[in-house]
Amino acid sequence: MLNLTKPGAKKLAVIVHDLAMTALAILFVFAVRFDGAQFDERMRDLPSFLPFFVAYAGVVYWFFQLYRSKWRFASLPDLSNIVRAVSILALTLLVVDYVLVAPNLYGYFYFGKIAIALYWLVQAALLGGPRLAYRYFKYSRSKQHAAREATLPALLLGRSADVEVVIRAMETGTMGRMRPVGILTPRKDDLGQSIRGVPVLGLVSQIETIATDAAERGEPFRRIVAAPSALLPEAEPDQWLARTRKLAIPISRLDTLGEGVRGSELAPLEIEDLLVRPSVTIDRARLEGFLKGKRVIVTGGGGSIGSEICLRCAAFGAAELLVVESSEPALFHVTEALAAQDLPMRVTGALADVRDEARIGPLFKAFAPDIVIHAAALKHVPYLEADWGEGIKTNIFGSVTVTEAAIAAGAGIFVMISTDKAIEPVSMLGATKRFAEMYAQARDAEFAAGNRGMRLVAVRFGNVLGSVGSVVPKFKAQIERGGPVTVTSPDMIRYFMTIREACDLVLSAASHAPEHDAAGDRAAVYVLKMGQPLKIIDLAERMIRLAGYEPGSDIEIAITGVRPGERLNEILFAKDEPMAETGLDGVMAAKPIFAGRERMLAWLEELERAVAAHDRRGAEAVLDEAIPDFRLRQPATPPAAPAQPHSQSAAASQR
Numbered sequence: 001m002l003n004l005t006k007p008g009a010k011k012l013a014v015i016v017h018d019l020a021m022t023a024l025a026i027l028f029v030f031a032v033r034f035d036g037a038q039f040d041e042r043m044r045d046l047p048s049f050l051p052f053f054v055a056y057a058g059v060v061y062w063f064f065q066l067y068r069s070k071w072r073f074a075s076l077p078d079l080s081n082i083v084r085a086v087s088i089l090a091l092t093l094l095v096v097d098y099v100l101v102a103p104n105l106y107g108y109f110y111f112g113k114i115a116i117a118l119y120w121l122v123q124a125a126l127l128g129g130p131r132l133a134y135r136y137f138k139y140s141r142s143k144q145h146a147a148r149e150a151t152l153p154a155l156l157l158g159r160s161a162d163v164e165v166v167i168r169a170m171e172t173g174t175m176g177r178m179r180p181v182g183i184l185t186p187r188k189d190d191l192g193q194s195i196r197g198v199p200v201l202g203l204v205s206q207i208e209t210i211a212t213d214a215a216e217r218g219e220p221f222r223r224i225v226a227a228p229s230a231l232l233p234e235a236e237p238d239q240w241l242a243r244t245r246k247l248a249i250p251i252s253r254l255d256t257l258g259e260g261v262r263g264s265e266l267a268p269l270e271i272e273d274l275l276v277r278p279s280v281t282i283d284r285a286r287l288e289g290f291l292k293g294k295r296v297i298v299t300g301g302g303g304s305i306g307s308e309i310c311l312r313c314a315a316f317g318a319a320e321l322l323v324v325e326s327s328e329p330a331l332f333h334v335t336e337a338l339a340a341q342d343l344p345m346r347v348t349g350a351l352a353d354v355r356d357e358a359r360i361g362p363l364f365k366a367f368a369p370d371i372v373i374h375a376a377a378l379k380h381v382p383y384l385e386a387d388w389g390e391g392i393k394t395n396i397f398g399s400v401t402v403t404e405a406a407i408a409a410g411a412g413i414f415v416m417i418s419t420d421k422a423i424e425p426v427s428m429l430g431a432t433k434r435f436a437e438m439y440a441q442a443r444d445a446e447f448a449a450g451n452r453g454m455r456l457v458a459v460r461f462g463n464v465l466g467s468v469g470s471v472v473p474k475f476k477a478q479i480e481r482g483g484p485v486t487v488t489s490p491d492m493i494r495y496f497m498t499i500r501e502a503c504d505l506v507l508s509a510a511s512h513a514p515e516h517d518a519a520g521d522r523a524a525v526y527v528l529k530m531g532q533p534l535k536i537i538d539l540a541e542r543m544i545r546l547a548g549y550e551p552g553s554d555i556e557i558a559i560t561g562v563r564p565g566e567r568l569n570e571i572l573f574a575k576d577e578p579m580a581e582t583g584l585d586g587v588m589a590a591k592p593i594f595a596g597r598e599r600m601l602a603w604l605e606e607l608e609r610a611v612a613a614h615d616r617r618g619a620e621a622v623l624d625e626a627i628p629d630f631r632l633r634q635p636a637t638p639p640a641a642p643a644q645p646h647s648q649s650a651a652a653s654q655r
Contacts, residue, residue: 011067015058018066021126022057022089023050028122033115042110049110056092060085066127071138074131082127090120153219154178155211155249157204157240158227160190166227166254167196178223184210186235204235208243224251238546282504284316290511292317297369297411299354299402300376302330305417308503309373310334311341316507320346322367324360324376326353354398361401364409371510372406374399375417377433382563384428389611392619395432396439396607403440403456411454415510416440418458420527424629431623431630435603438626441524441594455513459506461528462494475540479547483555485540488562492536502528509587526589595626 030042061067064085069078097111111119154170156163160183167180182201185191193200201210211221224244231237231253244251296313300306301323307330313321321338325331328351335349348367352359354376364372377395378384384391399416406414418437421430437458444456471494478485497505509526537557544551551557595603603626610618624631 014067014071015061017130018061018127019054019058021130022054022123025119025123025126026050026053029111029115029119033112033118045110057085057089060088064088071131071134074128074135078131079128082131083124086120086123086127089123090116093119152178152222153181154223154225155201155207155221156180156183156198156225156227157185157207157230157235158183159185159187159229160193160195160200162227162229162254163198164195166225167198171196178225181219181221182210182214184230186230186232204230204240205243207240208247211244211247211249221249224249226251226253228254238542242546282501283508286511287312287316287504287507290316290507291371293319294370295320295322295368297322297324297364297367297372297406299324299372299374300417301325301349302327302334303375304499305503306373306375307334307337308499309375309506310338310347312500312503312507314338314341314343314345314347318345320367321348322363322369323347323349324352324354324363325349326351326376354402355393357401357405360405361408364405364411368409369406369411371413371415372402372409372411373415373417373506373510374402374406376402377417379419379429381421381427381429384432385563388428388616388619389614391428391432392607392611395429396435396604399436400439400604403443406456407443407454413454413510413513414440414456415506415513416456416458417506418460418525420460420462422458422460424632425627426630431627434627434630435623437525438594439597439600439604442597442600444524445594446597457509457513457524457526459509459526459528461497461502461505471536471539472543475543476547479544479549479555484558485544485551485555486558486560487536487540488560490535490537490559492562494534494536497528505587509589512587512589524594526587528587600626 026046030039030046034042064081066078066081066085069075093111093116094113097116156166158166163183163185170178170180180196180198183190183195183198184202184204184207185200186204188203190200191202207224214220226237229235230240241251291313296318298306298310298313298321301310302325306323306325310321310323323331323334323338325334331349331351335347338345338347350363352363354360354374376398378391384395403414403416416436418433419430421427422434422437423430425431425434440456440458444454447454447456475485505528509528512526540557541551544555544557547555549555594600603622606622607619610616610622620630
């Protein structure tokens with residue numbers, strides 16, 4: 001007995017429908033076009049022609065992907081596929097009628113040009129009509145249901161094309177209980193229009209006035225939904241957001257726009273959404289090709305970067321994921337977040353410290369990964385300056401342990417998450433991460449020399465908005481407390497990007513490495529393009545204004561002085577690092593500069609002795625020798641006086 005799943009049964013029903021409509025179209029054309037003897041002649045020969053033509057039509061429909069989309073979402077691309085498929089069928093009939101049949105068999109045209117043209121129209125109508133009718137039926141029913149359930153009047157912000165998608169989603173009830181009642185647009189061209197019956201009330205710059213008027217009429221907005229176009233610079237989002245602070249209306253942003261947009265894609269609008277330059281376009285097909293079906297290990301998978309990488313691996317089709325984390329709460333949080341995705345990827349969590357060689361080695365070997373992403377690290381500059389030994393243990397010895405475990409487990413690629421502070425380092429954080437990079441590069445060079453396939457690369461990037469230790473959450477908390485906002489120096493400059501963008505570009509860089517494995521063409525360090533650097537003092541002032549306050553008068557900014565291990569400017573490449581092209585948007589590369597593995601092992605032994613003896617000078621001497629730029633560091637300048645309020649602004653640290 002045939003046992004079909006519900007989706008399979010629906011697809012079979014659609015196929016049967018289309019084939020039946022094909023036969024019906026032929027019969028209808030004959031009935032309309034011919035009569036009497038002509039009709040009888042064609043019906044007599046129809047059994048020898050129709051089954052083959054219907055079967056051929058089924059192949060054509062399949063080729064043009066008529067069964068890839070659901071009828072309830074039938075749209076212009078689907079109708080376009082129908083038109084193309086029917087055109088091929090009509091052309092086939094023309095060839096059969098005028099080339100094969102008429103001159104050689106019947107001596108007359110079986111169809112004729114008029115009948116074929118009529119067939120084209122009828123066939124397109126019989127295939128497209130039911131699809132559009134079904135969509136309208138489902139839309140009407142969903143709209144009625146959503147109208148009964150909707151209780152939250154929503155104000156929509158954005159261009160008409162974006163807002164139209166949001167309205168359709170609300171009409172179908174996929175965005176909760178929200179009901180669209182008005183639109184604010186960043187474009188004057190949209191004024192005076194209505195979209196799907198929802199009026200354009202004004203410009204986004206008028207949001208305070210329009211929302212206040214609605215409340216006075218007894219018809220207040222309960223939600224504000226911002227489409228992506230409302231967050232573009234032309235919409236001046238920082239200004240309209242500042243005006244809405246006093247309205248006390250929840251504001252949500254829509255992450256993506258598409259046919260099937262859902263309420264789950266709504267997220268609270270955060271200040272960081274307005275602080276970054278336009279995101280780099282990610283090649284999703286490339287990442288899916290890189291990750292689909294792969295076994296992936298992510299160390300430090302419970303951290304802000306590691307957890308997002310785990311979520312992206314799931315989104316791009318990884319088959320199995322091992323999350324390695326030393327913090328039990330962090331491990332629980334990320335595995336629960338992955339379970340909530342309800343994806344087919346198998347997820348395993350393991351409590352383990354990357355320093356523990358006896359634990360990491362067998363763990364990796366048992367999992368047998370294709371890809372290892374090493375995100376575990378200690379990364380806060382002040383802490384590593386004070387507890388330098390812990391930084392060496394985790395960032396150097398832990399990285400060596402993970403690197404060797406990945407090699408022993410037969411991984412195809414090893415990716416180490418590094419930092420822009422590894423370039424010409426002035427801190428223990430930067431020096432330890434640069435040393436770990438050099439070790440991975442040394443091992444990668446060995447594989448290159450032996451013509452073996454494994455790649456070991458490092459990916460550097462700067463400050464990530466929303467990550468643990470990021471200055472943005474710190475500033476937000478300080479603003480909520482009424483200030484002061486603390487910054488280290490008015491001259492402090494940093495690069496910024498979002499967590500999502502950083503992780504996608506990390507995976508893009510990883511996908512590039514196996515494509516360039518020739519010894520002379522290997523890039524071992526990838527650097528994410530961070531856009532234009534931003535003065536932290538400007539960031540602080542803008543965040544204060546976004547919160548509805550004025551810097552200097554409502555909320556003060558205090559200069560605290562540069563901390564040990566900090567530098568005022570971040571750089572992307574060292575002066576002596578040779579550049580390499582990647583061809584990837586948002587990703588640059590450098591060819592490696594490193595010492596041989598034997599020399600690296602000797603330095604590791606010296607570092608181990610220095611850490612065991614609590615000999616900081618000895619450890620720094622090793623790092624000075626391994627990383628010549630590190631010996632050029634200057635001690636941080638202490639603050640000249642206790643922190644004082646500053647009316648203009650300044651900037652904080654980094655991560």
